[in-house]
Every structure is written in structure tokens, then in C-alpha cells.
Amino acid sequence: DGGITQSPKYLFRKEGQNVTLSCEQNLNHDAMYWYRQDPGQGLRLIYYSQIVNDFQKGDIAEGYSVSREKKESFPLTVTSAQKNPTAFYLCASSSSADTQYFGPGTRLTVL
Amino acid sequence: SQQGEEDPQALSIQEGENATMNCSYKTSINNLQWYRQNSGRGLVHLILIRSNEREKHSGRLRVTLDTSKKSSSLLITASRAADTASYFCATEGSSNTGKLIFGQGTTLQVKP
Numbered sequence: 001d002g003g004i005t006q007s008p009k010y011l012f013r014k015e016g017q018n019v020t021l022s023c024e025q026n027l028n029h030d031a032m033y034w035y036r037q038d039p040g041q042g043l044r045l046i047y048y049s050q051i052v053n054d055f056q057k058g059d060i061a062e063g064y065s066v067s068r069e070k071k072e073s074f075p076l077t078v079t080s081a082q083k084n085p086t087a088f089y090l091c092a093s094s095s096s097a098d099t100q101y102f103g104p105g106t107r108l109t110v111l
Numbered sequence: 112s113q114q115g116e117e118d119p120q121a122l123s124i125q126e127g128e129n130a131t132m133n134c135s136y137k138t139s140i141n142n143l144q145w146y147r148q149n150s151g152r153g154l155v156h157l158i159l160i161r162s163n164e165r166e167k168h169s170g171r172l173r174v175t176l177d178t179s180k181k182s183s184s185l186l187i188t189a190s191r192a193a194d195t196a197s198y199f200c201a202t203e204g205s206s207n208t209g210k211l212i213f214g215q216g217t218t219l220q221v222k223p
Contacts, residue, residue: 031209033209033210033211035213040215040216041215041216042199042213042214042215042216043154043199043201043211043213044213045210045211045212048208048209048210050208050209056208058210088151090153090154092154094209096209098142098159098203098209099144099156099159100144100154100156100209100211101156102146102153102154102155103153104152104153105151105152105153107151
């Protein structure tokens with residue numbers, strides 16, 4: 001059953017805490033992406049990776065970090081430097097500069 | 112940065128009617144894509160139109176692209192209650208990085 005998965009579905013963070021969101025794909029896609037979505041808004045790109053061991057900042061990378069040690073995995077860490085992290089986070093992957101396939105999302109809430 | 116602007120922001124129609132959503136963008140593109148998002152879920156790809164194409168069909172969906180006006184439209188014919196969702200346009204620029212820039216979306220409600 002091919003696809004892209006994200007975990008957890010819901011995540012709660014205390015002030016000053018780092019949290020890591022998981023994104024895994026078994027579609028054999030080279031490229032992976034992290035987006036943030038705020039209520040009633042479109043998606044904004046946080047980080048993207050076109051190949052293993054390489055990644056680039058998107059439009060709103062401040063306060064976030066990523067790694068791409070394996071083709072299948074692209075975890076996102078929301079650091080304490082991100083002052084307003086409450087949002088819906090979406091991961092996507094693609095095989096080319098073309099259609100992106102999205103995971104179900106993680107809703108992060110700061111307590 | 113968000114390149115796309117979508118119009119209208121919200122649309123409410125009766126089942127069986129057609130729904131038209133518009134998207135405008137600012138810079139040159141390789142392609143323009145439309146995605147659908149049900150509430151609280153991930154996005155699902157609907158259709159992609161390349162910069163050298165003017166119209167594309169997929170089932171009840173019809174997409175047009177006017178690169179001279181930097182605009183696109185998505186038409187859903189014979190709408191169903193299950194079409195209720197948010198619809199986003201996304202543009203891929205000429206840099207071939209695969210980066211998509213999303214519009215803010217149109218929320219469609221189809222009343223049974």
C-alpha cells in the first residue's frame with residue numbers, strides 16, 4: 001500500500017520545547033516538502049529536499065529544521081525559536097517537478 | 112510568498128449547478144495545478160496544466176489557462192455534495208525546483 005504518512009496526527013507542545021514531526025513515503029520519490037497551513041490560508045513552504053542529504057529553505061524556514069538522511073524520511077523539527085508554531089503541517093513528495101502527493105497532516109498546538 | 116490569488120474566497124451552490132473558481136498569478140510558470148482539500152485533511156491533486164496548454168479536461172473538471180493574463184479557471188460541472196471542499200491553485204515556476212506556490216484557496220459548499 002503505497003503512500004505518504006505523517007505522525008502524529010495531533011501534537012501538543014509546551015512553550016520552549018522542541019518537537020519533531022515525522023514524514024515517511026514509500027513512493028520512491030526523490031523530492032519531499034514541508035508546508036505550513038494557517039486557518040483559512042493557503043500553504044507556505046518551510047523546507048524542501050530534492051535529493052538525499054540535501055535540503056533548501058523555503059519561504060518561512062526560521063524556527064524550523066529538517067534532515068534528509070534517507071530517501072523515505074524527511075522529519076521536521078519545530079524549535080523553540082518558532083514563536084507562533086500553532087498550525088497544520090503538511091508533508092508532500094514528488095518524483096519530478098510535477099504533481100505532489102500529500103500526507104494527511106499533523107495539527108500542532110502550543111499549550 | 113503567495114503568488115496565487117483565488118476568486119471567489121467562498122462559493123455556495125446547489126447540487127447539480129456548475130462551480131467556477133479563478134486563480135491569478137504574478138510570474139512566468141512551467142505549470143499550474145489545482146488541488147482539493149477536505150476539511151482537516153491533506154491535499155489531493157486534481158489536474159495539472161502546462162504553460163503551453165490552454166485547456167484540459169478530467170471527468171467533471173475543466174481547467175483553462177491564459178498565460179497572457181496570468182490566470183486560470185477551474186470549472187466543476189454538475190456539482191455534488193461530495194465536492195464540498197477547499198480548492199487551491201498552485202504554480203510551479205520556471206526554475207525546475209519543484210517548488211509550488213499556493214493560492215489562498217476557494218471554499219466551495221455544495222448544498223444537497
